[in-house]
Amino acid sequence: MKRIILASAMMAVGIVAMAQQALWGIPQLKSPEVNADNTVTFRLLAPDAKEVKVTGDFLPTEKVRTDVGEFDMPGSATLTKGENGMWEFTTTSPLSPELYGYSFIVDGFRTVDPGNVFVIRDISTLTNVFLIEGDQADLYKVADVPHGTVSKVWYDSPQLGMKRRLTVYTPAGYETSGKRYPVLYLLHGMGGDENAWSELGRATQILDNLIAAGKAEPMIVVMPNGNAAMEAAPGESSLGFTQPTPNLPKTMDGSYESSFPEIVDFIDSNYRTKRDKGSRAIAGLSMGGYHSLHISKEYPDMYDYVGLFSAAIFPNKGVKSPIYDDMEGKLAVQFAKSPKLYWIAIGDKDFLYESNKEYRKLLDNKGFKYVYRESPDGHIWKNWRIYLSEFLPQLFK
Amino acid sequence: MKRIILASAMMAVGIVAMAQQALWGIPQLKSPEVNADNTVTFRLLAPDAKEVKVTGDFLPTEKVRTDVGEFDMPGSATLTKGENGMWEFTTTSPLSPELYGYSFIVDGFRTVDPGNVFVIRDISTLTNVFLIEGDQADLYKVADVPHGTVSKVWYDSPQLGMKRRLTVYTPAGYETSGKRYPVLYLLHGMGGDENAWSELGRATQILDNLIAAGKAEPMIVVMPNGNAAMEAAPGESSLGFTQPTPNLPKTMDGSYESSFPEIVDFIDSNYRTKRDKGSRAIAGLSMGGYHSLHISKEYPDMYDYVGLFSAAIFPNKGVKSPIYDDMEGKLAVQFAKSPKLYWIAIGDKDFLYESNKEYRKLLDNKGFKYVYRESPDGHIWKNWRIYLSEFLPQLFK
Known part of the structure; x- marks a missing residue:
């Protein structure tokens, strides 16, 4: 064997990479x-x-x-x-x-x-x-703690007429523990998709770090795609590499909210979940907050924990869906059942600040109980990472 | 409720995104x-x-x-x-x-x-x-077929002294079938990581499409990180956002090959795997081909299917590891046990062409049986996607 020649060839593997970089x-x-x-x-x-x-x-x-x-x-x-x-x-x-x-x-x-x-x-x-690094940002780092598994999973949606993808976080030890876990449904904003919370939102790192520190319960976190006309994130669906646009059809017209039970059924059929109301939470940012609000009131026996992060509140004028009928009546039913936590968070510079103020006034007038958290800054990911970090420790206690 | 104001605020969600783009x-x-x-x-x-x-x-x-x-x-x-x-x-x-x-x-x-x-x-x-689109590239598209799940999973490596991440593909239906599946270990090249095959390699799409067409058996595919000094892909480990470099320590010195049984044990403990030799395959590109060659001969009762895609062959001069001792003797043991498929593929312009020729000559001289596939072009992903597409249908039949 011509070992010397072959050794040189091997060294070249690295050198090609370097040469390419230098040349490029x-x-x-x-x-x-x-x-x-x-x-x-x-x-x-x-x-x-x-x-x-x-x-x-x-x-x-x-x-x-x-x-x-x-x-x-x-x-x-x-x-x-x-x-x-x-x-x-x-x-x-x-x-x-x-x-x-x-x-x-x-x-x-x-x-x-x-x-x-x-x-x-x-x-x-x-x-x-x-x-x-430092302070709250230390939660956003990959630390030397047990890590959960992050999966890209497809489910069948007869109601929306397509296979659709979602991201599922299962906590460290899930594969072998044999235990059942509570579930948080965590929803993205307009223009986002099933990758948003685990990428920009650092949800994986925040969950790993809070669970390892004993500050959050081990839980399954489901991050679906909230665009009812979309199979999966841009580049990862049958549309191929089609340049994404921020405005999509069927995002806030009730389609997604009414198809949401399909997602819950899929998760309950495929994961070891706890299936009582006290073991289910739903939260989201902006459009995802809007979805969380309307889904949680539509199905008042499903979610004991609700998080509205910089949420859109009211349906757009002219939008018709049974989901949005009798909003106050449905809220009355939901709050009569005393959800364990109804958490509203928004930045003082958020362009949705006024509509959130209006919504809080409605809740106050009716005597519906919620917890309010106001932060500096506007409609930005910095706030949503902070809200998630504060919301998680309050769940499933 | 001031519905009109709120409706306007909602519309602005999309408009901000558009305005940002226009402004930026x-x-x-x-x-x-x-x-x-x-x-x-x-x-x-x-x-x-x-x-x-x-x-x-x-x-x-x-x-x-x-x-x-x-x-x-x-x-x-x-x-x-x-x-x-x-x-x-x-x-x-x-x-x-x-x-x-x-x-x-x-x-x-x-x-x-x-x-x-x-x-x-x-x-x-x-x-x-x-x-x-068209021809072999149709396998690289997300098609309307049942989709497998792609998971990022961490395992504990006492031998390498760290938690390490790998990518696992489970075929459509895995979650609920109750069945056991054969396993392909699919290894990346120098400078790559546990994301390489599922991103540049389009392995997820190729698997979904071949399995849906009945051309490949439903299988679990494990894509580990072959850099023994690395926890996970750049940006996804405790190193944070440290700019990656192509040359890493402990990549081809025997460390990874000798720690490989930890990965197999982890997969067998956490997934419903078939655990006989006839249900295990190992294949890789470039450095991953080198790892496949040396792992499969080190553990001759483990893998019945071996794929060397544009593989590096011989250890670099001066590299000492028990893994590389008595290469010919170990190959003799491996081939005496008649692996079902030993598949060598390389491009005619590959800079590793000569060392592969040398290796085939060695196998020929000893009468060790393998299948050889030569393609045009060099050391490029185009070839590796084609090799994977051709290799998968030959497995677990």
Whole structure:
């Protein structure tokens, strides 16, 4: 055997990969770099660029006026060109612990940081991410604790006329414990899908860490796809690689809420679940909060724990569905059965703040009991991760 | 209730998403566009760019000379600037069915296509993907067939001193059938991880489609992480968002092969597996082929089906491990037990072609029976997807 020749060939496996990178022009630089004081440095090698900016949720928001109103949008900062075409920007102050998203804007077009392969898709945008550790953000890390299993599972929906995919978290030890577990149904917002909570939401890490610390009960968490016209997340359905759009049909017209029992039946048939009301929770963000509200009142004997995170509340004008008929009457039935927890959380800058205030006023007037949590900031993932971290420890106690 | 105000607020949910896109400068263009004749058009809005190229595996390769030899690298094509700063390129001829990867090079730096959110990470590079349907590529689509479940599962490795993650495919119906299934262990190459086969390899779709067509037996497929020093894929382990590098310690030094029985024990303890030799297969690409070769000969009573896809063969010079001792003697024991299939596949342009030829000569000289499959092209995912599609129907018959 010509061992020397073969050994050289083997070494080449690694070298090809490196050569490809060198040849394909990937800069050997660190971006982003979290410095010792928690300031962060962004770098981009772009010798021919005229202007490089970074935009992201670590920067102060800017008011932006559009045809449909004024919105708080992530601000931007300009990188400085240094030697050899290297652009750089360091935040002026340390960042507080959080999972942040950012993008570069190079001569006017928005792009990912080629120095950072970690991206998360939010609707039709890819965003780079980085984590500043500490405080609540330590729950978002993969720690050295027992890990649950995250599965992508398909179920049959005769009512929606298609096979549909959902994400299921089973807690560490599920496979061999022989035990039954309570179930949280955790719903995403408009433009999201069955991947949103486990990716942007860091739900897997939050669950692993809270359960390991004894702060949350071991539970099954089901993250379905709340777009009734959609089989699965973009790129993972029979539509193939079709570019996603934020506005989808059949998202808030009652279709999803009325098909929801199919999901519960599927989970109860395929997992070792506890099947009493006291062992079921439902919660969601934005559109998922809306779904949680309407599903929990439609089926008042199903869910003892309800979480509305920055929730949309009332159906849009003109939307007709039996699901939305007699909202106050159904709420009266639901609250007469004294759910163990009805938790409403919203940021003080959320564009849904006023409708939540209106809803709380309705609940107050009727004497329906709920717990209210108000946080800073608006309609953003930072808040939803915090709400999930606070909601989980209150379940199934 | 102020229904009109609330309705407006709800509509804004979608509008914010759209406004963000408009404000963040995401061009409303289609890229890539697969035209009716299977030519493909790439577009980029970059008014200030001086030069825009596209590089990808749909273009003819170019010979590139480096310090360590000459390599075939993906070629590039230049986009033409049109009105309003829109750059465009259409392939000169139709592309044959395949999953292709590509990137843009804008004024010298490589970046993803902002018009296409579908990216796959290969080692430390993000690459956009698109699919041309037809022929073997139809196996790579999500079709309207029963779908298996794909799970990310952690197991404990006392031997490697850490919790480690693997990907498990269970076929449609597994959850409720009560049946036991045969198991294929499917291993990735250098720089890859437990996500590689299910993402770049399209293993989930290939399995769903072949099983639904009755061309492959329903089976469990285990895709572990073959880097013995690594807990899980980059970004999904306790290292956090640490930029991956292609060269890792403890990848081909015997550590992984000798710890492999831990994985088999875990799978047999947690899944309804058939546990006889005739119900176990092991296969891998490149480094994973090397692992398959050495694991299958080390445990000659374990695997009746072995697949070496563009495999590395011999240990590097100077590498010492009991796993690699007496290679020919162990092969003699393995082949004396007549494995049902020993399948060697490689591309005629693969840089490991010569070492595979050397290995086949050794097997021939000893009269060890194997099946040989030679394909065009080199050390690329296109070949590995084809090999998997051809290997699966031969298993567990």
